Amino acid sequence: VVNDRNRPMTVExxxxxxxxxxxxxxxxxxxxxxxxMIFPTIAQIQPGGRxxxxxxxxxxxxxxxxxxxxxxxxxxxxxxxxxxxxAQVQVLYSINSIVAVRPAKGQPDIKAVAAERGTNAKGVAxxxxxxxxxxxxxxxxxxxxxELKSGAWDKKFDSAQLGNAFGIGLIPANAKRDMFVPVxxxxxxxxxxxxxxxxxx
Numbered sequence: 001v002v003n004d005r006n007r008p009m010t011v012e013x014x015x016x017x018x019x020x021x022x023x024x025x026x027x028x029x030x031x032x033x034x035x036x037m038i039f040p041t042i043a044q045i046q047p048g049g050r051x052x053x054x055x056x057x058x059x060x061x062x063x064x065x066x067x068x069x070x071x072x073x074x075x076x077x078x079x080x081x082x083x084x085x086x087a088q089v090q091v092l093y094s095i096n097s098i099v100a101v102r103p104a105k106g107q108p109d110i111k112a113v114a115a116e117r118g119t120n121a122k123g124v125a126x127x128x129x130x131x132x133x134x135x136x137x138x139x140x141x142x143x144x145x146x147e148l149k150s151g152a153w154d155k156k157f158d159s160a161q162l163g164n165a166f167g168i169g170l171i172p173a174n175a176k177r178d179m180f181v182p183v184x185x186x187x188x189x190x191x192x193x194x195x196x197x198x199x200x201x
Contacts, residue, residue, distance in 0.1 A: 001053065001073060003045040010076040012042045013053050018068035018098060020170065023128070023178040028070060035059030035067075035101075042076075055099075063103045065173035066138040070096045098170070100138050108139025110171055112194035115148060117186060126182040129194045133171040141179070142169035144198045148183070150190045157181060159199065 003009045015033040020026055033041075037056045045051045055071065074094040114130040127148060131141055146157040162169060165181040186192070 001045060002050045003047060006047050008044055008046050010042065010044045011051065012074050012076055013038050014072045016070045016072065018070050020172050020177060022176045057101055063101065065136040066100055066102045066106060068138065068172060069099045071099055072096050102137045106137030107135050108133050108137045108171065109135035110139045110141060110198060112196045115192040115194040120180045124182050125184065126180055127186055127192060128178045128180050130176055130178050131171050132176045133173060136173050138173050139171050140169045141171060141196060142166055144196050147195045148192055150187045150192045153187050155183065
């Protein structure tokens with residue numbers, strides 16, 4: 001963490017468990033951080049200075065499936081000046097980073113199992129694709145090619161397009177995840193099929 005401000009800043013690192021429901025926003029659950037050794041957990045960084053936070057996984061070595069976490073790097077508020085007569089505003093930051101711990105031999109097994117027409121929260125028309133991961137390891141659907149079909153209609157999306165639509169495209173182990181891809185020319189009727197080919201990394 002680099003402090004490019006003209007005053008000291010205090011930063012804390014905390015851990016949350018990350019749950020990705022089949023459809024909807026991620027859910028963060030507070031943990032005691034016992035699965036990780038973080039050093040230091042809180043540090044004051046001088047103006048123009050930097051601090052390295054070291055993180056090591058010390059949880060179960062024989063995981064049955066991948067576990068998902070977020071690490072929050074949060075700037076803590078500084079004490080206000082008791083002699084200041086004017087209102088004071090502090091702008092603080094907090095950055096979440098996703099951390100996934102995978103079993104040593106756990107691999108994802110992801111396929112597209114369903115597709116349906118829909119609109120996203122912004123009212124954009126498109127298709128919700130349901131991805132199913134039957135493997136014990138988490139995986140991603142952005143390094144892939146997605147093909148949607150309905151009758152004579154056929155459309156393919158490359159990895160760049162999927163990255164724009166899905167973000168990181170993370171699918172948890174042994175789980176399903178619905179993801180939305182905008183499509184402006186999908187036929188109004190007829191069943192839609194989806195197929196995804198994950199590129200080998």
